[in-house]
Amino acid sequence: MLLVVFSAVIAAIAGLAVMGFLTSRKQFEVVERTVIITGGSQGLGLELAKQLSAKGANIVIVAQTVSKLEHALESIRNAAVRPAAQRFMYLSYDLRSPDSASSILSKVTQWNDGIPADIVINCAGHCIPGFFASCTAETLRDQMDTLYWSCAYMAHSTLQQWTKPVDKQTQKSYDNKPRHLIFTSSVLAFMPLAGYAAYNPAKAAMRALADTLNQEVQVYNGTRLHPTEAGPAAEIKIHAIYPGGIKTPGFENEMKLKPALTNKLEEDDKPQQPDDLARIIIAELEAGRYMITSSFVSNVMKGWAMGGSQRTGLADYFWNGLGSLIVLFIAPDFMSKCRKWGKQKGLQAAI
Amino acid sequence: MAMDKLTIWACQRKPQKKVLDSVEDPPHGEISVSFRRDSYRKYATKLDEARAPALSQASHTIGMLLTIIATFVAISSAYAIMNFLTRTNHFNVANRTVVVTGGSQGLGLAVARQLAAKGANIVIVAQTVSKLEEALNTIRSAAANPAIQKFTYLSFDLRSSDSAPAILAKVTEWNNGEPPDVVFNCAGNCIPSFFASSSVETLRAQMDTLYWSCTYMAHATLQHWLKPVGKGVQKSYDAKPRHLIFTSSVVAFMPIAGYAPYNPAKAAMRSLADTLNQEVQVYNGARKNPQPGPAAEIKIHAIYPTGILSPGFENEEKLKPALTKKLEEDDQPQQPDELAGTIIAELEAGKYIITASLIGHIMKGWAMGGSQRVGIMDYLYTWLGSIIVLFIAPDFMSKCWKWGREKGLQRAS
Numbered sequence: 001m002l003l004v005v006f007s008a009v010i011a012a013i014a015g016l017a018v019m020g021f022l023t024s025r026k027q028f029e030v031v032e033r034t035v036i037i038t039g040g041s042q043g044l045g046l047e048l049a050k051q052l053s054a055k056g057a058n059i060v061i062v063a064q065t066v067s068k069l070e071h072a073l074e075s076i077r078n079a080a081v082r083p084a085a086q087r088f089m090y091l092s093y094d095l096r097s098p099d100s101a102s103s104i105l106s107k108v109t110q111w112n113d114g115i116p117a118d119i120v121i122n123c124a125g126h127c128i129p130g131f132f133a134s135c136t137a138e139t140l141r142d143q144m145d146t147l148y149w150s151c152a153y154m155a156h157s158t159l160q161q162w163t164k165p166v167d168k169q170t171q172k173s174y175d176n177k178p179r180h181l182i183f184t185s186s187v188l189a190f191m192p193l194a195g196y197a198a199y200n201p202a203k204a205a206m207r208a209l210a211d212t213l214n215q216e217v218q219v220y221n222g223t224r225l226h227p228t229e230a231g232p233a234a235e236i237k238i239h240a241i242y243p244g245g246i247k248t249p250g251f252e253n254e255m256k257l258k259p260a261l262t263n264k265l266e267e268d269d270k271p272q273q274p275d276d277l278a279r280i281i282i283a284e285l286e287a288g289r290y291m292i293t294s295s296f297v298s299n300v301m302k303g304w305a306m307g308g309s310q311r312t313g314l315a316d317y318f319w320n321g322l323g324s325l326i327v328l329f330i331a332p333d334f335m336s337k338c339r340k341w342g343k344q345k346g347l348q349a350a351i
Numbered sequence: 352m353a354m355d356k357l358t359i360w361a362c363q364r365k366p367q368k369k370v371l372d373s374v375e376d377p378p379h380g381e382i383s384v385s386f387r388r389d390s391y392r393k394y395a396t397k398l399d400e401a402r403a404p405a406l407s408q409a410s411h412t413i414g415m416l417l418t419i420i421a422t423f424v425a426i427s428s429a430y431a432i433m434n435f436l437t438r439t440n441h442f443n444v445a446n447r448t449v450v451v452t453g454g455s456q457g458l459g460l461a462v463a464r465q466l467a468a469k470g471a472n473i474v475i476v477a478q479t480v481s482k483l484e485e486a487l488n489t490i491r492s493a494a495a496n497p498a499i500q501k502f503t504y505l506s507f508d509l510r511s512s513d514s515a516p517a518i519l520a521k522v523t524e525w526n527n528g529e530p531p532d533v534v535f536n537c538a539g540n541c542i543p544s545f546f547a548s549s550s551v552e553t554l555r556a557q558m559d560t561l562y563w564s565c566t567y568m569a570h571a572t573l574q575h576w577l578k579p580v581g582k583g584v585q586k587s588y589d590a591k592p593r594h595l596i597f598t599s600s601v602v603a604f605m606p607i608a609g610y611a612p613y614n615p616a617k618a619a620m621r622s623l624a625d626t627l628n629q630e631v632q633v634y635n636g637a638r639k640n641p642q643p644g645p646a647a648e649i650k651i652h653a654i655y656p657t658g659i660l661s662p663g664f665e666n667e668e669k670l671k672p673a674l675t676k677k678l679e680e681d682d683q684p685q686q687p688d689e690l691a692g693t694i695i696a697e698l699e700a701g702k703y704i705i706t707a708s709l710i711g712h713i714m715k716g717w718a719m720g721g722s723q724r725v726g727i728m729d730y731l732y733t734w735l736g737s738i739i740v741l742f743i744a745p746d747f748m749s750k751c752w753k754w755g756r757e758k759g760l761q762r763a764s
Binding site for chain 2: 098131132133135137140141144148149152153155156159160163165189190191192193194195196197200201202203204205206207208209211212213214215216218219220221222223224225226228229230231232261301304305307308309310311317320324327328330331332334335336338339340341342343344345346347348350351
């Protein structure tokens with residue numbers, strides 16, 4: 001019996017590996033297409049911008065500080081595969097303001113010869129850890145504004161632009177050129193951790209938005225096939241990225257504020273370098289993945305939290321099965337670690 | 352039985368053709384009774400042999416299925432019986448003070464009335480004074496001990512960050528210097544819409560009404576509950592945990608197209624509940640440390656209803672996209688009183704994640720992930736839900752796409 005199970009598991013893994021090779025890896029074409037990256041002046045956003053520039057995209061980075069943006073744009077331009085043909089621009093905006101997104105999109109459209117951007121990647125954000133009761137109400141609101149509202153406003157303006165009805169001719173020209181809207185959430189959206197109280201709900205809200213939009217754009221994508229009525233120009237694809245820790249300039253700040261218990265709870269997660277992470281993300285986008293994770297731990301977490309979200313590829317089913325078993329032990333273990341911590345440290349030192 | 356048939360058959364005038372055909376050397380002319388009996392016996396044996404493997408296979412499968420179902424039923428029944436026999440009330444509210452936000456109508460009012468009937472002192476919080484006054488009368492008339500129990504209302508806009516600290520201070524003063532024992536967040540409404548069809552104002556309004564209202568309340572409540580006290584005071588709270596309760600929604604388990612302003616706020620609420628459920632473990636552990644710690648153990652609960660037939664529901668239905676109605680057609684909206692009764696029973700059973708219908712249980716099951724499971728039913732529903740969702744998830748995507756293709760852009764959303 002054990003032998004049968006073992007052989008089945010080996011066969012499944014082998015099958016998955018084969019499936020990996022057979023899956024089309026062309027589902028994220030960026031050559032000569034225009035990509036907007038928020039939070040593109042440092043960290044993950046900057047790495048994605050550089051690597052997509054190396055793949056032939058036109059890049060617009062959006063952040064607040066002009067000096068950082070200028071510096072970043074230099075390195076993005078230097079990475080270009082065809083510097084003569086490709087175009088680069090930065091825009092300085094505070095993404096927490098509801099007016100920024102529509103202004104950004106119209107500026108980019110104008111710069112892009114009247115054509116809306118093809119890809120919008122939301123990377124803007126930083127993390128302020130802390131226990132809920134120890135945070136101020138201001139910090140709680142600040143995290144929601146910086147993490148959730150920044151990308152919700154961008155998504156809102158982007159979709160309003162992308163769902164403008166066009167004639168069938170224009171639709172035809174976009175037939176193999178889907179548009180992509182991408183969110184950067186966190187594994188904490190899969191399972192919140194003590195000590196990330198201001199951050200967890202914002203990332204969970206982002207995941208819920210991605211899952212909502214993933215269904216709603218199916219409606220828009222269907223309308224493109226209506227025999228007579230005008231519909232959106234291009235098919236729209238949603239993606240959400242769920243990294244663990246990322247070694248960015250913001251990471252050191254994060255570590256200073258992080259409660260000791262939180263460090264202990266996440267000790268199995270190794271923070272990743274932004275360029276490694278960016279490489280994995282782009283590969284997953286090219287493979288057409290909806291929920292993107294980049295390490296064993298994050299794959300397992302995605303697996304146990306997947307629920308009603310769309311599974312793309314057999315690998316998602318595999319992680320779903322594996323994660324669902326592992327979490328039955330992890331979940332109670334976390335609760336017990338928290339309790340023991342409080343008992344050992346006492347109220348003052350525990351948080 | 353074979354013998355009876357044999358005898359009967361043996362007495363028949365003409366043996367059946369199929370039996371004769373199965374015999375190797377059928378005789379000619381008159382067939383003797385003994386021959387008839389022997390032939391029939393051989394035929395019956397052949398039939399039995401032919402049927403045996405199929406029958407035993409079929410009966411094996413049926414047997415297995417019945418065993419699985421029987422085991423499931425047995426485990427749940429045994430659990431239910433054990434639970435019933437050993438039941439402790441993990442949510443004793445007699446003589447304790449409960450704050451219910453959104454307590455002037457709908458689920459909040461139903462909860463407040465039923466807790467009054469269980470002996471609690473009730474404070475309801477909402478905005479409109481006339482509604483609050485009317486509600487308080489209903490709650491007061493439901494009281495188990497009207498002479499002893501106390502009732503009051505507070506009118507506040509919960510979306511303002513100043514409200515919650517003021518509410519907690521007022522209630523503490525009214526409650527003889529003691530903070531409330533139970534804070535039950537029910538305030539909220541639902542404005543359904545496709546995301547791109549919604550205004551930014553509506554998106555923000557839902558987050559304020561649903562998420563910030565309960566977040567501010569939770570924050571202010573914990574400031575009071577975490578004040579360190581000495582071991583003497585702690586002992587007096589040993590059998591009296593404090594409860595912080597959130598009312599989220601099944602859409603926090605699986606967002607549905609057409610609830611775009613609502614889904615993220617309810618998901619944020621779930622994430623907050625899960626975060627606090629771990630963080631209060633630290634505080635609860637600290638009570639066992641020699642240093643001063645919080646007076647009472649703190650318990651977190653989160654409720655995930657489906658549709659509720661409250662005053663807001665009609666508004667909700669007017670705005671709801673037709674596709675959304677189609678996607679949730681299997682859900683039966685519940686009466687607030689019935690829902691409140693189920694919720695209170697689940698609180699008394701010590702549940703963390705509370706669902707109130709089969710659909711709710713199954714959705715909880717597939718979305719449970721790293722959240723705390725309480726009792727064996729949470730595990731059984733995890734298993735059941737995880738299988739069901741493998742079919743539901745792609746089905747929703749496909750329904751959305753077909754809807755778009757049939758209706759076209761103007762009418763689809």
